Amino acid sequence: MQLPILAAPDCPNAPVLQDKLAAVLHDRADVSVSRETITDESEAARRSTHGSSTLLIDGADPPARPGQPPSMSCRLYRDDDGRASGAPSTPQLRTVIDQVMPHQANLVLT
Numbered sequence: 001m002q003l004p005i006l007a008a009p010d011c012p013n014a015p016v017l018q019d020k021l022a023a024v025l026h027d028r029a030d031v032s033v034s035r036e037t038i039t040d041e042s043e044a045a046r047r048s049t050h051g052s053s054t055l056l057i058d059g060a061d062p063p064a065r066p067g068q069p070p071s072m073s074c075r076l077y078r079d080d081d082g083r084a085s086g087a088p089s090t091p092q093l094r095t096v097i098d099q100v101m102p103h104q105a106n107l108v109l110t
Contacts, residue, residue: 001058001101005035006044008052008072013086017053024093031101044070051075053087062096063088 003021007014014035025031038049048056050064051071063077079089088096 001031003031003033004056005033006038006047006049006052006054006056007035008074009037009039011052011074013075014053016085017055017087020087020090020093021055023090024097031097038072041070041072044072055088055093057096057100062100063092 005014005017005021018033018035021033025033036047038044038047038052043049047070048054048059048061048064049070049072050061050068051073052075054061054064054075074086076084076086077088077092078084079092087093
């Protein structure tokens with residue numbers, strides 16, 4: 001599966017999100033991450049970008065609030081303690097990825 005990170009040009013949050021995803025996906029050979037630059041508001045609307053940076057999982061933006069408009073603005077996420085950050089926390093990413101793409105167990109039959 002491909003997970004795109006949608007970000008405005010030179011977004012400082014995109015590398016932070018990429019690093020956190022690398023930690024979460026280190027043992028997931030079935031998942032790859034790409035970074036895609038969103039250059040204007042119309043593209044943000046077309047690609048369901050709810051701020052920079054946005055992670056799409058299976059075409060959806062799980063952390064987005066219902067009715068949240070598309071945007072090129074800097075996006076902030078809240079961790080479990082309410083602190084703002086430019087990317088979801090590693091536990092938040094792990095939870096949403098595991099919900100959408102459960103880890104496939106390797107079964108060995110003997």
